[in-house]
Amino acid sequence: xxxxxxxxxxxxxxxAAQAPTGSAWTDLARRVEQLGYDTLxxxxxxxxxxxxxxALAHAAQAVARLRVGTYVLANDLRHPVAVAKEAATLxxxxxxxxxxxxxxxxxxxxxDFAMLGLPWGAxxxxxxxxxxxxxxxxxxxxGETVTVDGPHYTAHDARILPPGLDVPxxxxxxxxxxxxxxxxxxxxxxxxxxxxxxxxxxxxAAKLAEQVAAxxxxxxxxxxxxxxxxxxxVPRYLAGRLDPAALDGSVAAVAGDPERAAEQxxxxxxxxxxxYLLVADELMxxxxxxxxxxxxx
Numbered sequence: 243x244x245x246x247x248x249x250x251x252x253x254x255x256x257x258a259a260q261a262p263t264g265s266a267w268t269d270l271a272r273r274v275e276q277l278g279y280d281t282l283x284x285x286x287x288x289x290x291x292x293x294x295x296x297a298l299a300h301a302a303q304a305v306a307r308l309r310v311g312t313y314v315l316a317n318d319l320r321h322p323v324a325v326a327k328e329a330a331t332l333x334x335x336x337x338x339x340x341x342x343x344x345x346x347x348x349x350x351x352x353x354d355f356a357m358l359g360l361p362w363g364a365x366x367x368x369x370x371x372x373x374x375x376x377x378x379x380x381x382x383x384x385g386e387t388v389t390v391d392g393p394h395y396t397a398h399d400a401r402i403l404p405p406g407l408d409v410p411x412x413x414x415x416x417x418x419x420x421x422x423x424x425x426x427x428x429x430x431x432x433x434x435x436x437x438x439x440x441x442x443x444x445x446x447a448a449k450l451a452e453q454v455a456a457x458x459x460x461x462x463x464x465x466x467x468x469x470x471x472x473x474x475x476v477p478r479y480l481a482g483r484l485d486p487a488a489l490d491g492s493v494a495a496v497a498g499d500p501e502r503a504a505e506q507x508x509x510x511x512x513x514x515x516x517x518y519l520l521v522a523d524e525l526m527x528x529x530x531x532x533x534x535x536x537x538x539x
Contacts, residue, residue, distance in 0.1 A: 255281030259291030268304035283313035311341030326382035338410030428457025471495035477522035500531035
């Protein structure tokens with residue numbers, strides 16, 4: 243076992259990006275909460291889906307328990323001081339129900355950068371920028387005044403909220419796959435999202451989890467995976483492109499009935515420390531019986 247899974251009860255969340263109206267979006271949030279999920283999280287895109295910060299604020303006001311979060315922000319699209327300001331504001335407005343997810347930018351994010359007229363840096367540069375960004379965001383959310391002058395960001399006497407206003411804790415999730423990102427996530431994040439291809443088997447995922455645990459050096463870290471298949475169901479964007487049967491044994495899929503799916507996830511928590519699972523909103527009804535079996539365990 244690579245993490246102290248006994249200290250991490252299962253958590254479950256739903257990834258959603260869009261709705262045709264404000265009422266439809268709040269209805270979705272309420273349904274996610276009714277089904278027993280813990281979080282509603284959003285990807286960060288320009289052309290596909292709603293803008294994350296206003297949409298998450300709107301969803302959070304419609305529910306009492308559900309946490310909301312980004313999954314994940316492309317770091318280079320925003321200055322870290324602006325990210326910290328948005329995160330602190332949502333933490334205050336939701337009563338501490340906001341979780342901040344950051345990443346160096348998935349490959350498909352290059353199109354978003356082009357839409358905004360921003361350069362798409364090499365992977366190593368984007369990771370270096372994320373490293374500095376994480377340090378700045380962490381300091382600002384802790385109430386510190388930040389002054390930095392490079393190598394990637396400049397800020398002078400930055401502070402994000404008036405004195406006397408306490409910001410609830412903001413858990414930080416970092417999405418990671420490569421060795422350098424896994425080291426950063428393991429050392430700095432509260433939650434590490436393993437950015438694995440759909441066909442990744444448990445042995446390969448275990449190696450990633452071991453790198454996270456090594457970087458955490460005894461610090462408690464929650465490990466997350468976004469499930470790509472539940473039984474024979476996959477999200478819309480993968481329909482016709484991905485055969486669920488090809489994911490047999492994948493860490494990003496569960497097979498069989500809810501009881502069998504629950505057994506698979508219990509085994510993965512024991513083996514990988516994997517305790518936080520997400521599904522796309524199209525799969526949330528299908529996955530809900532498994533959630534009911536494991537929630538809080």
